[in-house]
Amino acid sequence: MAHVYYGDPTEEFSAELIRTLAGSGVDIVEVGIPSSDPTADGPVFTAACERALKGGMTPRRCIEGIARLREGGLEAPIVVTSYYNVIYSTGVGRFMAEVRKAGAQAVISPDVPFEESGELIAAGRGEGIDVILQVTPTTDGARLGRIAGAARGFIYTINVEGVTGARDGMPESALELIKRLKALTETPIMVGFGISRREQVVGLVSAGADGVVTGSAIAEIYARRLDRPEETLGAISGFAKGIKAACAEGNAQRKVA
Amino acid sequence: MAHVYYGDPTEEFSAELIRTLAGSGVDIVEVGIPSSDPTADGPVFTAACERALKGGMTPRRCIEGIARLREGGLEAPIVVTSYYNVIYSTGVGRFMAEVRKAGAQAVISPDVPFEESGELIAAGRGEGIDVILQVTPTTDGARLGRIAGAARGFIYTINVEGVTGARDGMPESALELIKRLKALTETPIMVGFGISRREQVVGLVSAGADGVVTGSAIAEIYARRLDRPEETLGAISGFAKGIKAACAEGNAQRKVA
Amino acid sequence: MGTGPGAETGTEAVRGEEGAARAEPGVGSAKGRFGIFGGRYVSETLVHALTDLEDAFGRHYPTEEFQRIFRGLLRDYGGRPTPLYHAENLSRIVGFKVYLKREDLLCGGSHKLNNSIGQALLAKRMGKRRLITETAAGQHGVSAAMAGNILGLETEVFMGVKDIARQEGNVKRMRLLGAKVKPVATGEGVLKDAVSETLREWAACSRTAHYLMGSTVGPHPFPTIVGAFQSVIGEEIRAQILEKEGRLPDAIVACGSGGSNAIGAFRPFLDERDVRLHFVEGGGESLDADNCAAAFVLGRPGVLHGALMQLLQDEHGQVKPSRTRAAGLNYPGRGPEISYLCHSGRVKAGYAFDSEVFEAVKVTCRSEGLIPALETAHALAYILGHREEFDKGDVVVVNYSGRGDKDVETILRHLEGEI
Amino acid sequence: MGTGPGAETGTEAVRGEEGAARAEPGVGSAKGRFGIFGGRYVSETLVHALTDLEDAFGRHYPTEEFQRIFRGLLRDYGGRPTPLYHAENLSRIVGFKVYLKREDLLCGGSHKLNNSIGQALLAKRMGKRRLITETAAGQHGVSAAMAGNILGLETEVFMGVKDIARQEGNVKRMRLLGAKVKPVATGEGVLKDAVSETLREWAACSRTAHYLMGSTVGPHPFPTIVGAFQSVIGEEIRAQILEKEGRLPDAIVACGSGGSNAIGAFRPFLDERDVRLHFVEGGGESLDADNCAAAFVLGRPGVLHGALMQLLQDEHGQVKPSRTRAAGLNYPGRGPEISYLCHSGRVKAGYAFDSEVFEAVKVTCRSEGLIPALETAHALAYILGHREEFDKGDVVVVNYSGRGDKDVETILRHLEGEI
Numbered sequence A, B: 001m002a003h004v005y006y007g008d009p010t011e012e013f014s015a016e017l018i019r020t021l022a023g024s025g026v027d028i029v030e031v032g033i034p035s036s037d038p039t040a041d042g043p044v045f046t047a048a049c050e051r052a053l054k055g056g057m058t059p060r061r062c063i064e065g066i067a068r069l070r071e072g073g074l075e076a077p078i079v080v081t082s083y084y085n086v087i088y089s090t091g092v093g094r095f096m097a098e099v100r101k102a103g104a105q106a107v108i109s110p111d112v113p114f115e116e117s118g119e120l121i122a123a124g125r126g127e128g129i130d131v132i133l134q135v136t137p138t139t140d141g142a143r144l145g146r147i148a149g150a151a152r153g154f155i156y157t158i159n160v161e162g163v164t165g166a167r168d169g170m171p172e173s174a175l176e177l178i179k180r181l182k183a184l185t186e187t188p189i190m191v192g193f194g195i196s197r198r199e200q201v202v203g204l205v206s207a208g209a210d211g212v213v214t215g216s217a218i219a220e221i222y223a224r225r226l227d228r229p230e231e232t233l234g235a236i237s238g239f240a241k242g243i244k245a246a247c248a249e250g251n252a253q254r255k256v257a
Numbered sequence C, D: 001m002g003t004g005p006g007a008e009t010g011t012e013a014v015r016g017e018e019g020a021a022r023a024e025p026g027v028g029s030a031k032g033r034f035g036i037f038g039g040r041y042v043s044e045t046l047v048h049a050l051t052d053l054e055d056a057f058g059r060h061y062p063t064e065e066f067q068r069i070f071r072g073l074l075r076d077y078g079g080r081p082t083p084l085y086h087a088e089n090l091s092r093i094v095g096f097k098v099y100l101k102r103e104d105l106l107c108g109g110s111h112k113l114n115n116s117i118g119q120a121l122l123a124k125r126m127g128k129r130r131l132i133t134e135t136a137a138g139q140h141g142v143s144a145a146m147a148g149n150i151l152g153l154e155t156e157v158f159m160g161v162k163d164i165a166r167q168e169g170n171v172k173r174m175r176l177l178g179a180k181v182k183p184v185a186t187g188e189g190v191l192k193d194a195v196s197e198t199l200r201e202w203a204a205c206s207r208t209a210h211y212l213m214g215s216t217v218g219p220h221p222f223p224t225i226v227g228a229f230q231s232v233i234g235e236e237i238r239a240q241i242l243e244k245e246g247r248l249p250d251a252i253v254a255c256g257s258g259g260s261n262a263i264g265a266f267r268p269f270l271d272e273r274d275v276r277l278h279f280v281e282g283g284g285e286s287l288d289a290d291n292c293a294a295a296f297v298l299g300r301p302g303v304l305h306g307a308l309m310q311l312l313q314d315e316h317g318q319v320k321p322s323r324t325r326a327a328g329l330n331y332p333g334r335g336p337e338i339s340y341l342c343h344s345g346r347v348k349a350g351y352a353f354d355s356e357v358f359e360a361v362k363v364t365c366r367s368e369g370l371i372p373a374l375e376t377a378h379a380l381a382y383i384l385g386h387r388e389e390f391d392k393g394d395v396v397v398v399n400y401s402g403r404g405d406k407d408v409e410t411i412l413r414h415l416e417g418e419i
């Protein structure tokens, strides 16, 4: 799964990027609606949001863009990520309806924890949109159980204590968390935040993760050539294929173990 | 009577100035010892003190200068003016002795009012030096009587509310004060502070003053040519003669009245 | 004393719809709700830190020991009680009786210390080693550094690059106190960006660091605990005005953006229906100007930094930063409690334009010898500009939230032509 | 309560030789003498203004009405009582119990307001329309402007051009408050020159203006009345330490040049022989340096600005200006009362060097979150540098005379390398 802030640096590039990713082994596309205050995001994605907003990107244009991607033949499931104020401002029910109409399958709102997710879940259910819940190594046992029980689509496990952004290492607690979750639920587990390296992916998937989410790592690549980002699509495709291969390797190791 | 801060801008000039004044109708010479904090003096004399101190003038050199003037044949009575700290620092008794030895007749300490003058008067008496007391239009009746009773030499009446420095007008209260004093004592009355113009002098003397003190007015003249102050001696002489003439005119008016 | 906002304020007015909504956890929580406002909209990473904080507040705040230390520090270090000053000259000018609640005399120069000491004590009890926080005018940053130093906690202050430039004096004070000032260049480089950055930092270090939230904003339990620590202001006003006037005031006026000084002043009076409460926002140059911060006029409810509140935002739900001259009023959101109180009508929201604010500074300087903070001057501008809302016999308390030393340059530059 | 210094302080220690010398007016007056020190060495022009002031003080100060208004303003406007703060971290560092008497929390940021309000009230009662005064650090000028504005008196502040340059912040505050700041370029352009200039101005306008003397200096009755207004500090220390410790302190430490904050703190303890009193002057870079202000080491008795006092002067009796970094300690004379108390041995005079002072600022910032005024830091430097003079069980009160906001630039510049 790959996370892209839509409109950074241009709408055209984002669409091309998503198609490239889908063609390079990415199973699920996470389309982020740029936010003025992306408090769960690190510097790379914060800058991505700023660029997209400066370029005039709006939530409506994002959703229209998703619809065009679907019309254009994109088949991978689409998860729409939006900080809650955009959803709240649109109206939760209307947002879900629009997202559904555009052809997305799920919604993530990174600043809506389980306790605040009731309205979102109810509205999503009405439209057949899964609201993806997040867990972290700091989520305590009782909550983890309740969240796992309520989760639909997949569970997004946050890999680190902190915000988005590629990191080199990977905390032990992340593997621990996957094991705890596996014992609780059959729902697929996607691991995100801080992922950019083959070994991380291998480790996570072999520990039981069903997939990983990369985001900042991709933005880092094209952000080096903001004047002509399309020239980085090759490299990004290579990166995505590498992650895909690492997933397969992790999977293989798991089966062996 | 004329007041000169000794050493401004040079010792040589001050000596020459004093001789010029004595030769131009000035009856009494008031030699001021420059002070670091001449709080009863206006801007002209404050600047004079600063220049003299910068030139290295000290109380000792002032008194030596007076002795030399006497040796050089100056005959006018000399009043030494010094803020109190110089006198206190020298020792009141020793200061009076030195002043007497140098050939002066009286001492004024502008920051010693009647109530603080006891030690000064006692020490002066021992050396035959008069301590000149000051009165002002703000001096109340009872004190005026006591001061007039204790005065020796002459009474210095301060003409204005304020510090030294030439002024154009002259307050009614000054004439009033002279009349009050005349009723109390035979001791001569010298009027100082703010005097620079013929009409002032005529008015004061005709009202009963026995003389006037000019100071800042003289310093103002030579301060315009600090590079070559000796070139102003002619003008200063003319000024002194004018004041002398005004005194005579005032005197004449008084007799007529 | 409990930890929920209802328990804290003890009033029906604030409890709002809470009772009804609390029933089903996981399906729209009512935790920390003031009417519809409030809540805890944060990434899962921070949930544990917030529940820990909520627990700690509930465990420590009501104890006699905590109260003794908290009140003791406010008294001996902070200088409480601050006076309630009958400003006779100002009263003469406006035509009714004006009292100033002198929070400017609190150590550090504003009401901010009440909250900083309270939270630093909590952090210490929670075993944290570090305080992280954000600041706009610098007043809160300074007070956090003070509280940190007394209690032996390191302090790190995030501050927008624009605010760093215009509040140089307070930046220097923070540096002198040993606090690390971290420039925030994201977004517009102002307060809201600094809050975002501090939240990001907290997500990474919440086990060892406490986020010392600077106003009655942010996710539950922050609005509740900041309001609790600040309500010492209102408690004192109540006792002092009863002593001086033998009755409650007719009105209380406070400036604000997040709302902490207003909530602090208002809380003990919420149930006193005869006490009118006025909240004054930054009006900027005019309501059309892009520096207008009048969120109750131009905003609508929205979610920022963890809470649903009255919010300046564009039609897409993107937050609009404001740019009044008063750095401390530039937060685009109004805290949940003040949002609720203004929506419910208990508090009347108003605003003051920059020109009125500078005039109020001048009047206060000349008539009372006091240089108010630009933030505070909004409340003063309100009574100067809305005399018709008050009667001749009225007793009006203005919460004089801070001194203007930090703003002297800005004020002089503005008044230059006139001085 | 009478008006003479003896009556004011009520102690034998201060009365000194007065009784004997008072007998003969006109032959060495004992008016306003503290031992040999004090007196009224002014030009005849000012005598009436001083006797009027003496009369007015005697007539008004003891009355209940004056006390009610004076104490009321100090409480409600000024923020009195100021706290007595047990500085635990600082205590740990020095090894004995340190209390800070928090005059920094007084409105305006230093002890100066006590005196300014008192004298402005007197001036008002005397029918004056204008206050004239002088200032060095600017603290006194600000407090005079505040007092003037409350009471509807114009304020004019003489300030040396050098001090104007280095205390820019306070100059701006005075301007904002509407006070006229008059630059003094005579002499060295520092405090003593500003005092001289104010005396000159006063000679010309004493009927309508009051000279609001800024410290316990100048001709009688100034040292007496300034001391009386400031002794509210010591009265509070006495009551507060009895409440906190159940006993009097072992020592009180205060910085000073004119001596007003020290006299204010010391007066109520002069007869308590077990309370050691320490007065700390500005040591400058070293005792040989030309910026040293240690008048009790380098000076001798002399007359300046109307009083006989301990004075920095050269061998000819010309006054030597000092130039410590702390503008407020740069007066070359020590007021008559502190001169007498140090000469008689009741008060121990000490000094602190600039390097010790900056170190004390740093220690106080870091340990207590407080930025002291450079003047105040001299007292702190003394306890940090003379720990051997105090016992482990000692209770020591430091008169924390003012906050350092005005000095932040100077301090940062000095500590730059280290921060």
Ligand SMILES: Cc1ncc(COP(=O)(O)O)c(C=O)c1O
Residues within 6 Å of the ligand: C110, C111, C136, C137, C138, C139, C140, C214, C215, C216, C255, C256, C257, C258, C259, C260, C261, C262, C327, C328, C329, C373, C375, C376, C401, C402, C403
């Ligand atoms: C003096 C002063 N008043 C008011 C405020 C506004 O804060 P709040 O809305 O939390 O009271 C600030 C914020 O910096 C401030 O410094």
Ligand SMILES: Cc1ncc(COP(=O)(O)O)c(C=O)c1O
Residues within 6 Å of the ligand: D110, D111, D136, D137, D138, D139, D140, D214, D215, D216, D255, D256, D257, D258, D259, D260, D261, D262, D327, D328, D329, D373, D375, D376, D401, D402, D403
């Ligand atoms: C904070 C502070 N402390 C002390 C002093 C010294 O004055 P005094 O000797 O009168 O106490 C000053 C003078 O400006 C000051 O500002």
